[in-house]
C-alpha cells in the first residue's frame with residue numbers, strides 16, 4: 001500500500017490537490033490559506049509544494065495530501081487513497097483500494113442493505129411486507145424516494161439476515177463486527193433488526209455503514225408490549241454516530257450552493273423534505289448535533305436552520321444544538337411549524353408549505369427572547385431570564401452580533417447596555433462551547449499534535465524565538481539584529497539562529513530539522529502581509545528579553561531559597577541584589 005502512496009504523491013502536486021478545497025495564495029516558494037480546520041481571519045495555514053506537506057500554525061494540524069483529504073472529507077485513509085488514486089490515474093490493488101481491514105464491514109453492510117431492500121419488494125409478499133409498504137405509503141413516501149434511499153424491511157424472524165449472509169459466505173465474526181447480529185449467551189446469533197422498516201445510513205461517500213430500524217406498527221399490536229421505536233447499528237470501525245448526518249452524501253452540493261443547511265430530527269422528515277424539492281437538508285437522526293457535525297457543515301454552509309420537536313426533551317436538545325452552532329459561528333435560525341407535529345407531516349398535508357416555513361425561520365436569539373424574556377414580569381423572574389439570555393449571547397462567536405443582541409435585550413428589558421454587558425462579562429460560559437481557536441498566533445497550540453510531524457515549542461521564549469527566526473527567513477537583512485539578541489534565545493534556538501542563511505535555514509542537526517522546516521514554512525506567512533518587519537522584530541525582541549528576565553527571576557528565587565537553607569548569607573545578598581536589578585529591568589522594558 002505504501003508503494004501506492006508514494007506513486008500517488010509523486011504524480012500529484014499537493015497545491016493542486018488542496019486548491020480543489022481551499023483558496024491558496026502564493027507566499028514566496030510556499031502557499032498560504034485560511035485554515036479550513038479552525039476559525040481564523042488571517043491565514044496561518046501553509047503549504048509547502050517542495051516537501052508535499054501542509055501545516056497550520058493556528059491549530060497545529062498538519063500532514064500530507066492524504067491527511068488533508070481525510071480530515072476535510074471526514075473519511076478513512078483508504079477512501080482518501082481511492083479519491084487521490086483516481087485523480088493521479090494510479091490503479092490501486094482492489095484490496096488496498098477498498099480498505100483492507102474495513103472491506104468486510106462495508107461488504108457486510110451492503111449485503112445487508114440488499115437483503116432488506118429485497119424483502120420489501122419481494123415478488124412473494126409476506127404479511128410484514130404489506131404492513132411495511134402500507135406504513136411507508138401512509139407516511140407519504142413515493143416509490144421513487146423509497147428506491148433512491150434504499151429503504152428496506154427486516155423480517156420479523158430471529159435469524160433471516162444471519163442465514164442469508166452466512167449462506168452468501170460472509171464470515172460470522174465480520175457479520176457480528178458490523179453490528180448486524182447479536183450473539184446470545186448460548187452462542188447462537190440473532191438478527192439485531194427484526195420486524196422493522198430499515199433505513200440505511202451512509203457515509204459522505206454514499207456507502208452504507210449502518211442502519212436505523214423503525215418498528216412496524218403491527219409489532220406493537222401483536223406482541224402487546226412496546227418494542228423500542230428505533231434501533232440503530234452500534235458504533236463500528238466504519239460507523240461513528242457523532243460523525244454521520246443522515247442524507248449528507250446527497251445534500252452536500254445543495255448545501256454548498258445555498259450556503260444553508262436545514263437540520264431536521266428524523267429520517268422521515270429528511271425524506272419528505274427531499275421529496276418536496278428541499279434538497280439542502282440533513283437529519284441529525286434524533287441525536288444532538290456534535291462539534292464534528294458542525295465542523296463538517298461549517299466548511300460549506302454559513303446558515304443553519306434548525307427544526308425540532310416542540311416537547312420539553314426536544315427543546316432542551318435544541319438549545320444545546322443552538323448554543324454549539326452559535327459558538328461555531330453559524331448564523332442560526334429556528335424553524336417553527338405551528339399546527340403540525342413534525343416537518344414530515346407538513347409536507348404530507350401541504351406540499352410546498354415547508355419552503356414557506358423555511359423563509360420565515362427566526363434568528364436563534366429572537367427565539368430565545370420569545371422564550372425567556374417577558375416584559376412586565378416580576379423583577380426577580382426578569383433577572384433570572386435576562387441572565388439566561390445573556391449566557392446565550394455570550395456564546396455567539398461574532399462580537400458585532402453580540403453587541404447587536406445586547407442592545408436588543410436592552411430595549412426589551414429596559415436595562416442599560418452597560419449593565420447588561422457587565423452582567424454578561426461576569427457570567428461563566430460552559431467549557432464545551434468556548435472557542436478553542438484563538439487568533440493570537442503566539443498562543444501555544446491546544447489542539448492535539450500529529451506526533452512526529454512536529455516538535456512542539458515548550459516555552460513562550462521558544463514560541464517568540466521561532467517567530468523571530470521565521471521573520472529573518474522572510475527578511476534576511478534582519479539577521480544581524482537578531483544575532484544581537486542571542487543571549488535571550490533558548491539554547492536550541494541558538495543553533496537554528498546560526499544556521500540561518502539567505503535562502504532560509506541551512507544545515508542543522510537532524511533533531512532540529514523538523515522545527516527548521518516549520519520555521520521556514522512559517523516565514524511564508526509574512527509574505528504579502530502588511531507588516532513593518534523592523535517594528536515587528538523590535539516587538540518580538542522586547543518580548544523575548546522580557547521572557548529571559550522572568551526566567552532569571554525564577555532561577556534567582558530558587559537560588560535564594562537554597563542559600564538561605566544552607567545559611568550562605570553572601571550568596572543570598574548577591575542573589576537579592578541581582579533580583580532587584582532584574583525587577584528594575586522588567587519595569588523599564
Ligand SMILES: [Zn+2]
Pocket residue numbers: 035036037038045056057058059060061
Ligand atoms: Zn488551523
